[in-house]
Amino acid sequence: xxxxxxxxxxxxxxxxxxxxxxxxxxxxxxxxxxxxxxxxxxxxxxxxxxxxxxxxxxxxxxxxxxxxxxxxxxxxxxxxxxxxxxxxxxxxxxxxxxxxxxxxxxxxxxxxxxxxxxxxxxxxxxxxxxxxxxxxxxxxxxxxxxxxxxxxxxxxxxxxxxxxxxxxxxxxxxxxxxxxxxxxxxxxxxxxxxxxxxxxxxxxxxxxxxxxxxxxxxxxxxxxxxxxxxxxxxxxxxxxxxxxxxxxxxxxxxxxxxxxxxxxx
Amino acid sequence: xxxxxxxxxxxxxxxxxxxxxxxxxxxxxxxxxxxxxxxxxxxxxxxxxxxxxxxxxxxxxxxxxxxxxxxxxxxxxxxxxxxxxxxxxxxxxxxxxxxxxxxxxxxxxxxxxxxxxxxxxxxxxxxxxxxxxxxxxxxxxxxxxxxxxxxxxxxxxxxxxxxxxxxxxxxxxxxxxxxxxxxxxxxxxxxxxxxxxxxxxxxxxxxxxxxxxxxxxxxxxxxxxxxxxxxxxxxxxxxxxxxxxxxxxxxxxxxxxxxxxxxxxxxxxxxxxxxxxxxxxxxxxxxxxxx
Ligand SMILES: Nc1ncnc2c1ncn2[C@@H]1O[C@H](COP(=O)(O)OP(=O)(O)OP(=O)(O)O)[C@@H](O)[C@H]1O
Ligand SMILES: [Mg+2]
Numbered sequence: 001x002x003x004x005x006x007x008x009x010x011x012x013x014x015x016x017x018x019x020x021x022x023x024x025x026x027x028x029x030x031x032x033x034x035x036x037x038x039x040x041x042x043x044x045x046x047x048x049x050x051x052x053x054x055x056x057x058x059x060x061x062x063x064x065x066x067x068x069x070x071x072x073x074x075x076x077x078x079x080x081x082x083x084x085x086x087x088x089x090x091x092x093x094x095x096x097x098x099x100x101x102x103x104x105x106x107x108x109x110x111x112x113x114x115x116x117x118x119x120x121x122x123x124x125x126x127x128x129x130x131x132x133x134x135x136x137x138x139x140x141x142x143x144x145x146x147x148x149x150x151x152x153x154x155x156x157x158x159x160x161x162x163x164x165x166x167x168x169x170x171x172x173x174x175x176x177x178x179x180x181x182x183x184x185x186x187x188x189x190x191x192x193x194x195x196x197x198x199x200x201x202x203x204x205x206x207x208x209x210x211x212x213x214x215x216x217x218x219x220x221x222x223x224x225x226x227x228x229x230x231x232x233x234x235x236x237x238x239x240x241x242x243x244x245x246x247x248x249x250x251x252x253x254x255x256x257x258x259x260x261x262x263x264x265x
Numbered sequence: 266x267x268x269x270x271x272x273x274x275x276x277x278x279x280x281x282x283x284x285x286x287x288x289x290x291x292x293x294x295x296x297x298x299x300x301x302x303x304x305x306x307x308x309x310x311x312x313x314x315x316x317x318x319x320x321x322x323x324x325x326x327x328x329x330x331x332x333x334x335x336x337x338x339x340x341x342x343x344x345x346x347x348x349x350x351x352x353x354x355x356x357x358x359x360x361x362x363x364x365x366x367x368x369x370x371x372x373x374x375x376x377x378x379x380x381x382x383x384x385x386x387x388x389x390x391x392x393x394x395x396x397x398x399x400x401x402x403x404x405x406x407x408x409x410x411x412x413x414x415x416x417x418x419x420x421x422x423x424x425x426x427x428x429x430x431x432x433x434x435x436x437x438x439x440x441x442x443x444x445x446x447x448x449x450x451x452x453x454x455x456x457x458x459x460x461x462x463x464x465x466x467x468x469x470x471x472x473x474x475x476x477x478x479x480x481x482x483x484x485x486x487x488x489x490x491x492x493x494x495x496x497x498x499x500x501x502x503x504x505x506x507x508x509x510x511x512x513x514x515x516x517x518x519x520x521x522x523x524x525x526x527x528x529x530x531x532x533x534x535x536x537x538x539x540x541x542x543x544x545x546x547x548x549x550x551x552x553x554x555x556x
Contacts, residue, residue: 006406007371010389139366152380159366167365167410214361217324221354221362222377223428225346231382233375233389 013237014140020062020131024239025141026148027247032132034247034254039124042261045113048120055127064134068127075126079119087115138162140236152230160215164208171204172197268337269432269463270294270317275331277312277321286312288487289331294465296431299458301474301495302467304484305508310467311357313484314436317465318354319343335432350381353430357437357467359418363409370412370420371396371405377428391427398453399423414441422450432463439470451477472512475499475533483509496531514538521545 001009015022023031039051059068088102091111098106142155179196180187187193239247271293278285287309294300302310315321319340322329333340336351343351356362367373371392378388396402401419404412412420418441425433435454439447451473457464468474474481481498483490485507491498498504499515511519514535518528528545532538 001406003402003405006369007389007393010371010385139368156366163365211361214358215365217320217356218362218364220320220324220345220349221356221425222364223346223349223380225349226380226382227346228382230379231384231388232379233372233385235385 010233010235012235014234015237018062018135020058021135022237023135024144024243025136025236026144027239027243028132028136029141030247031250032128034250036125036128038254038257039121039128041258043117043121044261045116045120047257047261048117048122048124051124052120052127055124055131058131062131062135068130068134071130072123072127076119076123079122083118083122084115087111087118139234143232143234143236146230146232152224156219156224160212164212167211168204168208171208172201175200175204267296268293269296269335270465271332271334272316273332273334275316275329275333277316277327277329279312279321279325279327282327284487286487287316290489291331292482292489292492294463296463297458297461298479299454299464299477300466300480300482301471301478302465302482302484303469303471303474303509304490305510308484309487310484311436312487313482314354314434314465314467317432317434318352319345319348320354350428351430351432353425353428353433355422355425355433355435355438357440359414359421359441362421362424363417365410367409369405370401370407370409373409373420374401374423374427377424381428391429395423395427398456399426400449415443415446418442419446419450422453426453426457430462432465433457434465436467437469438466439468439473447473469510471510472514472534475512475515485509495533499533500531 020028035051035054039048042048056069056072059065062068088107088111091108091114092102093105094108094111096108096110099109099112100107138159142150142159146152146155176193176196184196272290275287275290276285277287290313302313304310312321315325316329316333317335319333319335321327323345335343335348340348364373364376367376374392374396375388378391383391393402396405399419399422401416401423404416404420407416409417409420418438422435422438438450438454442450447470454464454466455477466474466478475495478495480493481495482492483498483501483504490503490507490509491501499511500519502519504511505516505519512533514532514537517538518531518541521528526545528541530537530541532541
């Protein structure tokens, strides 16, 4: 991209060229929050599974498909092993219809269903939130939040925190590289990797936190304290009617679902 | 001419330190002039800059005695938001000045303007203009955290210039720059002066300071050793006695004066030195009666 093109690009709305990535951040947030909370509050495997499937279908149509499924896959396995193990152990030998026998003791159907409820509640919740964070730029979300009245100090803090996490990651990588240069093993499985950065983890985190004081100064030199609304260089397209409808629909769905499942079922 | 910054018997100590970083300093700076602050390491240059901008004691805490007056108003009455626009401050460490939340240099330079609520069109125009002036236009698309020291310093400079402050305080703007980059920065500074801005620079590169600054403030061990018109200050023998580095051309002039063969004036750059030397040699040749 030439400089001229780059500068011109700020005149237009910022776009990624993918319908879900370009979905208005606030509408997307409402959509995902609604579904996520519905999954959590209703706590039924049918609902959780439904939301999880919806998130997965969306994921297929975005550029983050692979990342989404690997992360969720790992969580699914971890979730299964943990929740299934614990739940079945707890309910082992409970009365009620029996699904199968484990070590000679009956495993009731209710225990299996309760496992499924927990697993899919988590999967639905995590799925929809990961979908949100993988496809939304924090700065765009913050911009939209600022538009509806969140203070610029608050958005700056959010953005700095995320930037801070990024810088910690980067510094740890640097450390790993310098350790490799000194002949310390850093490649290999997770244990080796963790071992190689563990001794410097705390200093790096503390170091990143003290950097915040410098940031305060840097911000003060940029007239950050100026009262009144800040303007923005990046422009985000206002939410389109369809996006508002989808977000509103999800919210209604969430409330209806909670009422339905909690009150009558 | 009007006074824009005034120090009245200012002493300041950072918190948890017994020794004052700046001791009983009094001076007045006039609007539209370019001032250089020189002195050895830890002599208090940065502290003087911090005091002018109100960061000492507002940000660093510590104890301040005396009065700092900016544009006729005591520092204590200035609002942080107002002073940050009135006085642009480029810090000594360029990396500490990157906001960390912008993904391109273009947006980084624009950040101050966003904070002021400048309209997008106007903002873009100003960023492009300043990027050209500071010669970072080829970096606009780069990530601000992926810059070299010199590039970062220029971007930091540009980010502050974007605010278009009347007074600009610059703490070692060229510490990371090569000789060419240093000359560029001083070119920009002379253009700022031409626009009527008051510029205050703390620097170690005395040779260039001497050439561009109207007046000099010399710091030594927290005290103001001398202040005044550049040539007069540099000729002061107290400077060398206190370990303050002075330009080579001035050293030459001083040495000649000491040897009883004065140059006639104190030069501040090579061109002047050559001319003075030319005259000086002419005078001596005539005196000796040769040729
Ligand atoms: N944040 C601080 N906290 C405590 N003491 C400080 C702080 N900053 C500077 N000092 C002390 O104040 C004195 C003056 O420091 P200052 O930074 O003003 O010197 P300087 O002339 O800018 O030096 P340099 O040429 O190295 O930049 C030094 O003795 C220093 O140790
Ligand atoms: Mg300094």
